Amino acid sequence: MNEAVNLLVGLAMGLNLLALGSSRLPTVINVMSAQGIALGIMPLLMEDYFDWRVTFVAAATVAGKGFVIPYLLRRAMRTAQIDREVEPIIGFVPSLLLGAGGTIAAVALAKMLPLLPEHTGSLLVPGALASVLTGFVLLIGRVKAISQVCGYLILENGIYLFGLLLLHATAMFVEAGILLDLTVGVFVIGIIVDRIQRAFDSLDTRKLTALRE
Amino acid sequence: MKPLLLVIVPLIGAAVAAVWPSNRTRPWLLPLVGFTHLLLCCWLLASHPDVSPEAWLGFDPLARAMLPAVSLLFLLCAAYGVSYLRVRSERPNRVFVAMLLAVLGLLSAGHQARHLGVLWIATEAVTLAAVPLLHFNRTPRAFEATWKYLLVGGTGIALSLLGSFCLGYASLHTGGRGDLTLAALSAQGASLSRPWVLTAWVLLLVGYGTKMGLAPMHTWKPDAYGEAPGIIGAILAGGVTTVAFTAILRVRSVVAAAGEGPITDRTLLIVGLFSMLVAALFLLGTRDFKRMLAYSSVEHMGILCIGAGLGTAGMWGALFHVWNNSLTKGALFLSAGNLQRAAGARTVDEVSGMARVTPCSAAIFIAGLFAVTALPPFGPFFSELRVLRAAFETRHGGTAAMLLVCLLFAFLGLTRLAFAIVDGRPRLATKAPGIRFAEASGLIIPPLILLALSCWLGLSTPGGLEDAWTAAVAQLVPAK
Numbered sequence: 001m002n003e004a005v006n007l008l009v010g011l012a013m014g015l016n017l018l019a020l021g022s023s024r025l026p027t028v029i030n031v032m033s034a035q036g037i038a039l040g041i042m043p044l045l046m047e048d049y050f051d052w053r054v055t056f057v058a059a060a061t062v063a064g065k066g067f068v069i070p071y072l073l074r075r076a077m078r079t080a081q082i083d084r085e086v087e088p089i090i091g092f093v094p095s096l097l098l099g100a101g102g103t104i105a106a107v108a109l110a111k112m113l114p115l116l117p118e119h120t121g122s123l124l125v126p127g128a129l130a131s132v133l134t135g136f137v138l139l140i141g142r143v144k145a146i147s148q149v150c151g152y153l154i155l156e157n158g159i160y161l162f163g164l165l166l167l168h169a170t171a172m173f174v175e176a177g178i179l180l181d182l183t184v185g186v187f188v189i190g191i192i193v194d195r196i197q198r199a200f201d202s203l204d205t206r207k208l209t210a211l212r213e
Numbered sequence: 214m215k216p217l218l219l220v221i222v223p224l225i226g227a228a229v230a231a232v233w234p235s236n237r238t239r240p241w242l243l244p245l246v247g248f249t250h251l252l253l254c255c256w257l258l259a260s261h262p263d264v265s266p267e268a269w270l271g272f273d274p275l276a277r278a279m280l281p282a283v284s285l286l287f288l289l290c291a292a293y294g295v296s297y298l299r300v301r302s303e304r305p306n307r308v309f310v311a312m313l314l315a316v317l318g319l320l321s322a323g324h325q326a327r328h329l330g331v332l333w334i335a336t337e338a339v340t341l342a343a344v345p346l347l348h349f350n351r352t353p354r355a356f357e358a359t360w361k362y363l364l365v366g367g368t369g370i371a372l373s374l375l376g377s378f379c380l381g382y383a384s385l386h387t388g389g390r391g392d393l394t395l396a397a398l399s400a401q402g403a404s405l406s407r408p409w410v411l412t413a414w415v416l417l418l419v420g421y422g423t424k425m426g427l428a429p430m431h432t433w434k435p436d437a438y439g440e441a442p443g444i445i446g447a448i449l450a451g452g453v454t455t456v457a458f459t460a461i462l463r464v465r466s467v468v469a470a471a472g473e474g475p476i477t478d479r480t481l482l483i484v485g486l487f488s489m490l491v492a493a494l495f496l497l498g499t500r501d502f503k504r505m506l507a508y509s510s511v512e513h514m515g516i517l518c519i520g521a522g523l524g525t526a527g528m529w530g531a532l533f534h535v536w537n538n539s540l541t542k543g544a545l546f547l548s549a550g551n552l553q554r555a556a557g558a559r560t561v562d563e564v565s566g567m568a569r570v571t572p573c574s575a576a577i578f579i580a581g582l583f584a585v586t587a588l589p590p591f592g593p594f595f596s597e598l599r600v601l602r603a604a605f606e607t608r609h610g611g612t613a614a615m616l617l618v619c620l621l622f623a624f625l626g627l628t629r630l631a632f633a634i635v636d637g638r639p640r641l642a643t644k645a646p647g648i649r650f651a652e653a654s655g656l657i658i659p660p661l662i663l664l665a666l667s668c669w670l671g672l673s674t675p676g677g678l679e680d681a682w683t684a685a686v687a688q689l690v691p692a693k
Contacts, residue, residue, distance in 0.1 A: 113408050116386060132375065139368065145360070152367060159375045166381050169391025170330070208357040 002122060004045045008038045009127035009161065013103055016134040019154060020095040024084050025077060028150050029070050032157075036065025039157055043167055054167065061160070069153065073146060082146060090141030102133035116165075124161055131158025215262060216272040216325050219253055219280070222246060223318030230311040239310050240298040243291035246314055247284070250321070254284040258681065266396040269328040278678075278685035279459055280324040282536045283452045285666070286543045287317050289659040290444050293547050296655025297444055300554070308345045315342045316448065323456035329377045329393040332460055336373070336424060339453055340366045346445045347437055358433075358440035365433040366423060373420025373460075376413045380467065383409035395463050399470040410471045417464045418480060425457035427484050427518065428491035431511045435499075438507035439559065443550020446503065450510045450546060451539035458517055458535065462528075465521065466689045478522040482612055485518030489619040496626030500561045503553065505630050506545055509585055512623050513538045516600060519616060523603040525690050530599030532682040533674070537584075537592035537667055544663035545581040548574045551656050552634065558642035561630055566639035573657045575635045577664060582631045584667050586624045592670035 015035045019028050040062030043054045076082075088095065106129035113125060135155025139148055226246035233239045257272045258281055264271035272280075294313070298306050316339055323335035340363075348359045381393050386406040389397070398405070423430040438446045465477045492512035499505050513534070520531025551574035556564040568575040584591035597620070604613035670678075 113412065114386060114406055128375075139364070148364065152364070152371075155368065155371055159371055159378070162375060162378050166378060166385065166391065169385050169389070170381060170393060208360060 005042055006121075006123045008042055008045070009123040011038050012157070012161070013123075013127055013130050016103070016131055016154065017096060017099050019150065020099040020134060020137060021092050023086050023088075023092060025082070025086060025144070025146055026074070026084060028086065028147060029073050029077075032150055032153055033066050033070040035154070035157055036069070037062050039160055040066060042161075042164055046164065046167060057167075065153070065157065065160075073149065077146060082144065086147055087143040088141055089143055090137065095137055095141055098137050099130075099134050102137070103130040106130040106133065119165060122165075124165055128158045128162035131155065131161060134158075215253070215257060216264075216270055216276075219250060219257075219272070219321040219325070220270070220318050222249055222253065223314045223321065227311045227314035227318065230314055231307060233307070233310075236302070236305060236307070237299075239306060240295045242310060243294045243313060244288065246317065247288035247291035250317060251281070251284045251288045254281045258677065264327070267392075267394055269331050269394065270322065270325045271327055272325055273327065274681065274684035274688040275459060275462065276325045278532050278681045279455055279535055280321060282539045283320055283324065283455055284317075286447065286451045286539045286663070287320075289543060289663050290447050290547070293656060293659040294444050296653050297442065297550070300653070300656075304349070309349055312342050312345050313445075313448070316346070316452070320452050320456050324459050326460075327395050327463075329380060329395065329398075332395075332463065333370075333374055333377050336421070336456060336460060337370050339456065340370055340424065343445070343449065343453065346448075347441045349442055349445070350440065352440070355440045358436040362433045362437045365430070369420045369423025369430060371420070372416050372423070376416030376418075376420055376464075379409050379413035379416060380464070382406075383413060383471075395467055398467045402470045403472045405471040407471070407473070410468055410473060411476070414464070414468045414473065414477060414480070418461060418484065421457045421460045421464070422484065425454045425461065425514050426507075426511050427514055428488040428511060431488065431491070434511060435495075435504040435507040438510065438546075439501060439503045443503075443546045443548075443553065446506065446550070447543040447546035450506070450542040454510065454514060455535055455539060458514070458521075461518075462521060462689055469690070478524070481518045481522030482609070485515040485520075485522060486612065486615050486619075488512065488515030488518065489616065489623075493619040493622035493626065496623050497629075499626070499630065501559045502561070502564075502630055502634050503549055503559050505627060506542070506549060509545075509623065509627060510538075510542060512619065513542070513585075515619075516597060516616070519612065520596075520600040520603065523600065523609065523612075524607055525686050526606060527600055527603035528686045528689060529682050530596050530603055532685055533599060533670075534593065534596035536670060536678070537596050540663050540667040540670065541581055541584040541591065541593060544577060544660040544667070545585060547656075547660040547663070548577040548581060551652065552578060556641045561633045563642045564634055564640060565637040566635075568635045569639045570641065571652055573652050574660075577657070577660050579631060579635060580664055581660070582627055584664060586627055587620065590668055590671050591664075592667045595671045595674070 012035050015031050019031045022028055022031065040058050043058045047054050090098070107126040109129060110125040115122070115125070132155050135151045135158060138151025138154060142148055142151060223246050226242055230239055230242050233242065258277055262272050264273045319335050319339045319342060323332060323339060326332035326335055344359055344363060347362055348355055380398065381391070383406045384393070384398055384401055385391060386409060387401060387404040389401055419430060426434040438449065441449070468477050489512050492508045492515060495508045496505060496512070499508060517531045517534055517538070520527040520534060551571055552567050553559050555571045555574070556567060558564050584593060587594040587597045601613055601616060604616065
């Protein structure tokens, strides 16, 4: 069972690298969507028996991260007529190298943190740290607003991975909070993206430079 | 139930505002709800309600020491808001009023949160609710500021969630059952897993520090405060930063209970001093008087952190300073809003001679400037003196010296810019000189009251408040 979860975490880490290396926005969105579905299945694999709260978290994650958010992003892309190139500040190869280095560092760092007996051998902590780092690289290293939103979502995916460690113990409350905020956050971001479009006729955050010292 | 009312009343007010039909009468909901909230707050402040340790939300000593300040600031901003929205009657204010009231409710929830999850959700929700407020002016520059605010603030808030998870895992690691109330975490004390607690502290300090605007995570602040209406600047600088500070204090007490108190104190001192230094240097260079207020806010957040890192006496000074910061920043932002509207611009290159154009607002601005740079008899002088004395008493001479140097630089930077705006021959970006800008009394009296309150706090601090601060310090730093 732990192996199945580890396999999915590994898949998510691979998808991180794919997101860093791809040059087209629809690919990045698809990668994110696949990662969301992989993340959503994990809680089901971690439970031995049926628990409605865990099932709810899984269903909500698959629906939210896997379908609703990618749909909103694609719609935003279509309505705003954003072209499909990613436009990196940090090039694709350096991004990939950063991502790979980050993944190795995450594994090394995770070794230093003590784990509960039932989590030993789990890849959740390195997976979480690697996703957070990937999210940062995308946030900093991409020009377009939509790619930055993708970066932010991958960062949130990392935090969700970490939250799975607490799935047994804490109330669903914390988990539900994430989903809610994630959706609302993207919604708000989507509106702003829309407005930016009207104000600047582009989704290029490089043009957001009027405010500086 | 009563603590919950503080959250529910503003949220109901927000719902009513969202369906209220008239654009002209809707703003009156702001002072109405603000007044009810303040009454509730004062009642709770006087009645010392008991808080059960396992409660997720409660009016505990720390909330008693902080929340009334935010409530007071909100009421005065609300009173200003009525006149402000009348001036800006060309713009629909449905979203503005509803979100402002929601922010009040969520701030109350954040101050009273005694559970890691509730604390995080309240802070995140405040962040999101503030987005339409920042965006009220709808200019391209406001878009830009809002985008930066959301991206930087959202990342910070994500990191604080990761930190909360780490703290939760630290508790699980030592046999905790997943009870994430701060009281339960503190009770586990020294048995909490050390590497996880330290990781959590770093992430939570960075996360909530972003919300608070500590350097180097302050980058959203000048943009957001510069582009938002003055009233929103006041609420952000006096209310939202306060809730982030409360969060840091609550987390600090858990980490200190786990035996890492000296490390938290040291990091708070370093972050605080660095914020002050960055703010002081930028204050010497900036040419925009609303961005100036943002850097001044970064500086005061630095003072709060330094106070919190200096033991019980410093913590007491920091709580006192929270009140002074809220009141003086409120007065400054509201009067600066008036100046900006009259002048049509915000930089020293475009504006001067405001003392002739808007004499009342300019006078309040200058008085507020003296208050915020800690001149007696205003409150900040006395609270900063407390922090300084705590630094000397705890043998942090170097910290005290750096604090003084930064205060001096900040004073130079602030006065240089403010007098350049106020003095001289009138020069405006919009109207032809000579046309008097109408200073409605609704736009003058609220900042004046805020200043008077700051002065009163300095000259005769009410005993009830001093007791509340002492009780909050006792909650945060339990006697050994």
